[in-house]
Amino acid sequence: MSRIYGRIALIGLGLIAGSMSLAIRRAGLAGEVVGYARSEGTRDIAREIGLCDRIEDTAAAAVEGADLVVLCVPVGAMGSVAAEIAPGLKPGATVSDVGSVKRAVIDAVAPHLPDGVHFVPAHPLAGTEHSGPRSGFPELFDNRWCLIVPQEGADRGAVDRLEALWQGIGALTDEMDADHHDLVLAVTSHAPHLIAYTMVGVADDLGRVTDSEVIKYSAAGFRDFTRIAASDPTMWRDVFLNNREATLEILGRFTEELFALQRAIRTGDGDHLHAYFTRTRAIRRGIIEAGQDTDAPDFGRARSG
Numbered sequence: 001m002s003r004i005y006g007r008i009a010l011i012g013l014g015l016i017a018g019s020m021s022l023a024i025r026r027a028g029l030a031g032e033v034v035g036y037a038r039s040e041g042t043r044d045i046a047r048e049i050g051l052c053d054r055i056e057d058t059a060a061a062a063v064e065g066a067d068l069v070v071l072c073v074p075v076g077a078m079g080s081v082a083a084e085i086a087p088g089l090k091p092g093a094t095v096s097d098v099g100s101v102k103r104a105v106i107d108a109v110a111p112h113l114p115d116g117v118h119f120v121p122a123h124p125l126a127g128t129e130h131s132g133p134r135s136g137f138p139e140l141f142d143n144r145w146c147l148i149v150p151q152e153g154a155d156r157g158a159v160d161r162l163e164a165l166w167q168g169i170g171a172l173t174d175e176m177d178a179d180h181h182d183l184v185l186a187v188t189s190h191a192p193h194l195i196a197y198t199m200v201g202v203a204d205d206l207g208r209v210t211d212s213e214v215i216k217y218s219a220a221g222f223r224d225f226t227r228i229a230a231s232d233p234t235m236w237r238d239v240f241l242n243n244r245e246a247t248l249e250i251l252g253r254f255t256e257e258l259f260a261l262q263r264a265i266r267t268g269d270g271d272h273l274h275a276y277f278t279r280t281r282a283i284r285r286g287i288i289e290a291g292q293d294t295d296a297p298d299f300g301r302a303r304s305g
């Protein structure tokens with residue numbers, strides 16, 4: 001594949017930046033990928049494993065001459081990182097991010113960027129429970145969505161170029177408004193993560209069932225919860241603090257439905273339970289029929305066929 005950017009700088013060398021660097025370099029989409037991480041230990045590991053073409057010791061040195069700068073730090077750190085890199089940005093460069101929340105990141109980053117620099121926020125809907133510079137792998141984005149959130153008056157060329165980069169590393173792209181993105185993600189990702197955290201916390205608190213019994217007899221549902229609940233605490237703290245309204249709206253609806261199901265169990269209302277589970281089963285079948293089950297082995301074929 002041909003080169004899309006001359007130099008790309010990745011700020012924050014964890015799961016997402018690491019996976020991006022490996023995938024971009026494998027596909028030859030940039031002349032050079034430069035990395036920066038705040039901690040010296042992370043920079044040392046990144047150098048040792050050859051994560052980027054070059055690792056710089058300051059954010060200013062990393063963004064110098066970069067055509068694309070991608071902020072890959074926790075959502076709560078995006079604003080301060082933007083302030084730090086702003087003076088060193090090349091005129092005409094594009095700044096993007098990979099944050100799981102969009103409105104708060106846009107509000108925190110945009111005011112720091114100088115005129116003549118394009119800001120194109122994005123969010124790859126791909127990840128794992130692992131974090132840090134050793135956790136990245138180049139296939140992470142294969143067949144996963146990356147949502148691009150162009151700002152009003154955005155330069156079309158800058159948006160198209162960023163979309164081409166994400167497509168070049170295997171992702172499917174769509175464009176979405178920031179507030180709508182935050183509501184969609186609250187229901188599909190943020191609230192489910194909180195529910196997983198809560199369920200694992202409940203199991204841990206339960207005096208009559210030991211932790212070792214929970215681990216030993218974990219059925220599939222709880223196993224999935226424990227995987228999700230092992231995700232990075234800083235990242236998820238920042239997601240909830242920065243997508244507060246949408247998450248609270250979804251959790252409000254969730255607790256109402258949970259109370260209704262709780263009541264149906266207490267009163268022995270099997271019809272209610274059966275009707276509810278029938279409705280929810282249809283959602284899963286809809287995902288499969290639409291060819292959107294990205295974990296299915298034939299997902300690639302379902303898309304192209």
Ligand SMILES: NC(=O)C1=CN([C@@H]2O[C@H](COP(=O)(O)OP(=O)(O)OC[C@H]3O[C@@H](n4cnc5c(N)ncnc54)[C@H](O)[C@@H]3O)[C@@H](O)[C@H]2O)C=CC1
Nearest residue numbers: 012013014015016038072073075077099100127128131132
């Ligand atoms: N992990 C996941 O599954 C996904 C994460 N994201 C988003 O991607 C971003 C990065 O996440 P990961 O790569 O998973 O995280 P990570 O924890 O693997 O890496 C984050 C990096 O940012 C650095 N960092 C933390 N605070 C910083 C600060 N104040 N200033 C400078 N650097 C700082 C860390 O040292 C680390 O190098 C987050 O905004 C997250 O919401 C998006 C999609 C999926």
Ligand SMILES: O=C(O)C(=O)Cc1ccc(O)cc1
Nearest residue numbers: 100124125126127128129189
């Ligand atoms: O590991 C999982 O199950 C995930 O849900 C990964 C993930 C986490 C955060 C995002 O913003 C997008 C994807």
